[in-house]
Amino acid sequence: MNHAATLTPEVLTSLIAMVREHTGIAMTPRKSILLERRLQPRLQALSLHSYQAYLDKVASDREEVVHFIDLVTTNDTLFFRTPQIWAYFEERYLPDWARRHPGGCLKVWSAAAASGEELYSIAMACEQFKARHPSFRYQILASDISQQILNAARTGQYSGRSVERIRLSHPELLRKYFTASPYGVQVNDELRQHVSFALHNLLEPLQPQQQFDVVFLRNVLIYFDAEHQETVLRQARHSLKDDGRLILGESETIARLGTGYEFEFPMIYKTGEA
Ligand SMILES: C[S@@+](CC[C@H](N)C(=O)[O-])C[C@H]1O[C@@H](n2cnc3c(N)ncnc32)[C@H](O)[C@@H]1O
Known part of the structure; x- marks a missing residue:
């Protein structure tokens, strides 16, 4: 027994x-x-x-x-989690960024990527934008501290609740960017070719050092105390360009922390121009 x-x-x-x-x-x-x-x-x-x-x-x-x-670690996530973030990213941020950086390559970091739904949502939003603006280019870095969940993100196979949610919210994107597999669905290479993966602890500097236009730092600050939240936010600031955007989760705010970010919209913060 x-x-x-x-x-x-x-x-x-x-x-x-x-x-x-x-x-x-x-x-x-x-x-x-x-x-x-x-x-x-x-x-x-x-x-x-x-x-x-x-x-x-x-x-x-x-x-x-x-x-x-x-x-x-707790790895809950969904495709297109929190619709207002995606409305901002697709309708406001991408058109504005592309206007200011003609021919440029947008760099996005999904900094607590879990099983990857967030990073492939970013990729789908970028692909949709690219279809209308062919000169637009983008690269995504996806990182997490958990090796197992990062492997799942890299594999890009989804089933169950994840697939049910995107089937309801974005059926056309499910058809366009995924292929049926014995497991459920498999994300297409068209999205995967824009993504690289890294095992990374947010309390440490990102290696090699890189600078991003947007950092999605969603639903992870809630797990830290104020001291570690400040450390993570400081590290993220080093990885953000001036006039970059930091996107947080619904129950996260950095209002009380002295971190050098300016509020733009709920959950969205920007770094000042140099
Ligand atoms: C709840 S998930 C958030 C997933 C996604 N960002 C979202 O909002 O849907 C939190 C993720 O943070 C990761 N995490 C926890 N502590 C971390 C740390 N110190 N450094 C990097 N990732 C961490 C966990 O492994 C987990 O995958």
């Missing part, structure tokens, strides 16, 4: 510290059930009988850190 390990308050405190050390994510002891649910199968797979043994394993084994990060 398999006895589930119990998570004592002391070990929970150490686990929360380890989550923060490796991801920056701030968890409270109220997350104990979530942590147990996510880590228990890993303990079983490794035949470990206590969370302390698992903590020791993560502390001493770099490869286990990769699994640990996969398990403790």
